[in-house]
Amino acid sequence: MQLPTFTDILAAHELIKPYIHRTPVLTSQSINKLMGCELFFKCENFQKVGAFKFRGATNAVYSLSDAEAAAGVGTHSSGNHAAALALAARMRGIQSYIVMPSNAPEVKKIAVAGYGANITFCEPTLQAREQTLQRLADELGLTIVHPYNNFRVISGQGTASVELFEEVHGLEVVICPVGGGGLLSGTAISARSISPGCRVIAGEPKAADDAFRSFRDGYIHPSIQPQTIADGLLTSLGELNFEIIRQNVDEILTASEESIVAAMRMIWERMKIIIEPSSAVPLATIMENRDKFTGLRIGIILSGGNVELTKLPF
Amino acid sequence: MQLPTFTDILAAHELIKPYIHRTPVLTSQSINKLMGCELFFKCENFQKVGAFKFRGATNAVYSLSDAEAAAGVGTHSSGNHAAALALAARMRGIQSYIVMPSNAPEVKKIAVAGYGANITFCEPTLQAREQTLQRLADELGLTIVHPYNNFRVISGQGTASVELFEEVHGLEVVICPVGGGGLLSGTAISARSISPGCRVIAGEPKAADDAFRSFRDGYIHPSIQPQTIADGLLTSLGELNFEIIRQNVDEILTASEESIVAAMRMIWERMKIIIEPSSAVPLATIMENRDKFTGLRIGIILSGGNVELTKLPF
Numbered sequence: 262m263q264l265p266t267f268t269d270i271l272a273a274h275e276l277i278k279p280y281i282h283r284t285p286v287l288t289s290q291s292i293n294k295l296m297g298c299e300l301f302f303k304c305e306n307f308q309k310v311g312a313f314k315f316r317g318a319t320n321a322v323y324s325l326s327d328a329e330a331a332a333g334v335g336t337h338s339s340g341n342h343a344a345a346l347a348l349a350a351r352m353r354g355i356q357s358y359i360v361m362p363s364n365a366p367e368v369k370k371i372a373v374a375g376y377g378a379n380i381t382f383c384e385p386t387l388q389a390r391e392q393t394l395q396r397l398a399d400e401l402g403l404t405i406v407h408p409y410n411n412f413r414v415i416s417g418q419g420t421a422s423v424e425l426f427e428e429v430h431g432l433e434v435v436i437c438p439v440g441g442g443g444l445l446s447g448t449a450i451s452a453r454s455i456s457p458g459c460r461v462i463a464g465e466p467k468a469a470d471d472a473f474r475s476f477r478d479g480y481i482h483p484s485i486q487p488q489t490i491a492d493g494l495l496t497s498l499g500e501l502n503f504e505i506i507r508q509n510v511d512e513i514l515t516a517s518e519e520s521i522v523a524a525m526r527m528i529w530e531r532m533k534i535i536i537e538p539s540s541a542v543p544l545a546t547i548m549e550n551r552d553k554f555t556g557l558r559i560g561i562i563l564s565g566g567n568v569e570l571t572k573l574p575f
Numbered sequence: 576m577q578l579p580t581f582t583d584i585l586a587a588h589e590l591i592k593p594y595i596h597r598t599p600v601l602t603s604q605s606i607n608k609l610m611g612c613e614l615f616f617k618c619e620n621f622q623k624v625g626a627f628k629f630r631g632a633t634n635a636v637y638s639l640s641d642a643e644a645a646a647g648v649g650t651h652s653s654g655n656h657a658a659a660l661a662l663a664a665r666m667r668g669i670q671s672y673i674v675m676p677s678n679a680p681e682v683k684k685i686a687v688a689g690y691g692a693n694i695t696f697c698e699p700t701l702q703a704r705e706q707t708l709q710r711l712a713d714e715l716g717l718t719i720v721h722p723y724n725n726f727r728v729i730s731g732q733g734t735a736s737v738e739l740f741e742e743v744h745g746l747e748v749v750i751c752p753v754g755g756g757g758l759l760s761g762t763a764i765s766a767r768s769i770s771p772g773c774r775v776i777a778g779e780p781k782a783a784d785d786a787f788r789s790f791r792d793g794y795i796h797p798s799i800q801p802q803t804i805a806d807g808l809l810t811s812l813g814e815l816n817f818e819i820i821r822q823n824v825d826e827i828l829t830a831s832e833e834s835i836v837a838a839m840r841m842i843w844e845r846m847k848i849i850i851e852p853s854s855a856v857p858l859a860t861i862m863e864n865r866d867k868f869t870g871l872r873i874g875i876i877l878s879g880g881n882v883e884l885t886k887l888p889f
Contacts, residue, residue: 285599306847307846307847311847368844526884529849529884530682530884532621533620533621533625533848533849533850533880534847534848534849535843535847535848535849536847566847570840570843570844570887570889571889573884573887575884575885
C-alpha cells in the first residue's frame with residue numbers, strides 16, 4: 262500500500278494552484294468568546310463547487326496522461342466529489358461520468374448536471390454504486406477517481422491545511438470532519454510534516470461513528486446506513502485513509518445531532534457564512550469537549566457549503 | 576443645511592478605522608455569468624454587528640467630546656443601527672439608550688440587548704419612536720444619533736465605498752439599497768469625488784418606493800407602512816439624505832418582492848454568504864434591468880446579514 266507523503270501534497274498544490282480558489286481563513290471574536298478558545302476557520306465552503314473536494318478531484322484529473330484523460334474519468338459520489346470531478350474534467354476539456362444515488366440532494370444533482378457531467382443514477386447503496394461505476398469503466402476505459410480512497414485525491418485534500426498553516430502560525434490543534442477519510446488523511450500528513458507538535462483531531466457524528474470505532478479497534482468498521490444530518494459523512498473509511506489516520510491522527514471525537522445543528526447555526530448567525538452540516542461537526546465536538554480546548558489556537562477546516570435552503574434544520 | 580463632503584468622509588475613515596472591520600470584496604464567477612456583468616460585492620454583512628450601520632454609529636460616538644459622551648447616546652431604530660450604536664458606545668465605555676418598535680425582529684432585539692444597551696420598547700410607528708426618544712433625551716441629556724439623517728452618520732456610511740473604490744478600479748456603476756438614505760448619501764458623496772464618471776444607482780423595493788417617488792418628484796414622500804421583506808428599508812428619506820441624493824445620485828430603480836427573494840437566494844447559494852433581504856435589493860434591480868447593466872463593472876454594497884434563520888423566505 263503506497264501512501265502519499267508531504268512531498269506529494271506539495272506537488273499537488275503546485276499542480277492545482279492555477280485552478281482552485283485560495284480560500285480565506287476567517288475568525289469570529291464572538292465565537293471565540295463563547296467557546297473559550299481561538300478558532301481559525303479555513304473556508305472551503307468558498308472553494309469551487311462549494312467544497313474542499315475540488316482540490317483532490319483537480320489533482321486527480323490534471324495528473325492524468327493525455328491518453329488516460331482522453332477516455333474520461335468516472336466516480337460514484339453522494340454529491341460534492343461528483344460536482345468537483347465534473348468541473349475539473351470540464352476545465353481540462355475531458356468527459357466525466359458520475360454514478361449518483363437516486364436519493365442524492367436535489368441541489369447536488371443540479372450542480373453536477375450543470376458542470377456537464379454524464380450522470381447515471383443507481384440505488385442508494387454502496388454496492389450498487391460500485392457495480393454501476395465498474396460497468397461504465399469497463400465499457401468506456403475511463404479512469405475511476407474514488408472520492409477518498411485514492412492517492413491523488415488524498416494528496417489534493419492535504420493542500421487545504423498547507424494553506425491554513427501558511428496563514429496561521431502556532432496552531433496547537435487542527436480539526437476536520439471525517440467521513441471516508443480523504444480530508445482527514447490529507448490534513449494529517451500535512452500537519453505532521455509542517456507542525457509535528459500540532460494535535461490532529463477528527464470530528465464525526467455520533468450517529469455515524471464508524472471512524473471512531475475503527476480508530477479505537479484497529480480495523481475498519483463498515484458504516485451501515487447511518488442516520489445523520491451530516492450527509493457528507495455517511496461512508497466508511499477507505500483503506501489508504503485508515504492507514505494514514507492510524508499513523509497520524511491523535512484522536513477522533515464524536516458529536517450529537519443536536520450539537521451539530523447548534524454549531525451550524527452558530528457559524529451561520531455569527532459569521533454570516535453558509536456551511537453544510539458536515540462542516541459544523543468539528544465545532545460541535547469542541548462544544549461537547551470545552552475543557553479539552555480551553556485557551557488553545559485551533560484550526561478548523563470548514564469542508565463545504567452545499568445545503569438545500571428549503572430543508573434547513575432550524 | 577450643512578452637508579458632509581468627501582473630506583468629512585475621509586476624516587471619518589481615519590477616526591473609525593481602529594474599531595471597524597475592513598470588510599472583503601467578493602466576486603462570483605457564476606453570478607457574473609448569470610447576470611452578464613462583472614459584480615464586486617462589498618461585504619458589510621461581515622461588518623461588526625452584521626451591518627454597515629456600525630460605521631456611521633462609530634463615527635458619531637467617537638466624534639463626541641468627553642463631556643457629551645459622558646451623558647450617553649440614544650436612538651430609535653428597527654435594529655441594525657441600534658445594535659451598532661450600542662456596540663460603539665460600549666467600545667467607548669459610555670451608556671446607550673435604544674428605543675425599539677415592539678415588533679422588531681427577535682434576533683435584533685437579542686443583539687441589541689447583548690451589546691449592553693438600555694432598551695425602551697414603543698409602538699411600531701415613527702411618531703411613537705421619536706416621541707419616546709425625545710423624552711429620554713430631555714431627561715438624561717443624551718446625544719441623539721439619528722439612524723440616517725445625521726451628518727456624522729452619513730460621513731461614516733460613506734467609508735464603505737471608499738474601501739470599495741480603493742480595492743476595485745474602473746467601476747462603472749455603484750449600487751446600494753436605499754431606506755432612509757444614510758448609506759446611499761454617503762456612497763454618493765464618495766463615488767462623485769473618487770470616480771466622477773461612475774454612475775450611482777440605488778435599489779429600492781417596489782413595495783416601499785418612497786425614495787423612488789421622492790427622487791422623481793423633487794420632494795420627500797413619506798413612507799407609509801410599506802409591506803416588504805426588506806425590513807431595513809421601511810423608513811422615509813431624511814432631509815440631509817434627500818438633498819445629497821438629489822445632487823449626486825443618477826437613478827433609483829425598484830425591484831419586486833419576488834426578485835428580492837430570488838436575488839437573496841442566488842447570493843446565499845452561489846456565494847455561500849448570508850445576507851439580509853435589504854442587501855439583495857441591488858442585485859434584484861439588476862435582474863429586472865439586465866440590458867442596462869450588460870458588460871459593466873458594478874460595485875454592490877451588501878448592507879447587512881442579520882436574518883432570523885427560522886423565518887426564511889425560501
